[in-house]
Amino acid sequence: QVQLVQSGAEVKKPGASVKVSCKASGYTFTTHAIHWVRQAPGQRLELMGWINAGTGKTKYLENFQGRVTITRDTAASTVYMDLSSLRSEDTAVYYCARPVVVARDAFDIWGQGTLVTVSS
């Protein structure tokens, strides 16, 4: 079945970087974008950006411009989200999600989430 499986929880110090992976299976990897959405404790879902898995083209939301980098490895059917200059406010669960058809679409498949804790 179609699924996205993410890497495990991370604990990082302020100022460090974190890289979270999202491995896709059950469909042709290059036919869909992959988005990253985060959720701080008790807060709303927040879109960070996405990558066209076929072309590698990325789009980042303004709140994350300059700090987030999304890449993909087509051979491994895996997308990576790298967030730098971490601060305590970045403590959140990070999800990857696949849109139904086009990039700006509903997300019908979600990863299980990766908890990133930023603490000194």
Add this chain to the structure above:
Amino acid sequence: SYVLTQPPSVSVAPGKTARITCGGNNIETQSVHWYQQKPGQAPVLVIYYDSDRPSGIPERFSGSNSGNTATLTISRVEAGDEADYYCQVWDSDSDHPGEVFGGGTKLTVL
């Protein structure tokens, strides 16, 4: 950027109908998607393109979109429907999308 407004909470008795709203300027011109999120779990898509249901989602879940308000309706509410619900749109006129998700509504089954 486009702003989506949801009530923080909605309460309903089992067997009754719950209506969760999502307000936005002229939202009827957008496609609205709805997600259910239970504690400690990833969101699950329950309604997309205003009123379509993904496979596996009960018919009790329905959606509508008119004017400045989109509505998720859950009929014959069950205890298992207790969750946070988020609406989502894409601001199709902007190349730099801002807020994509509403603030979420906690559905409490009394």
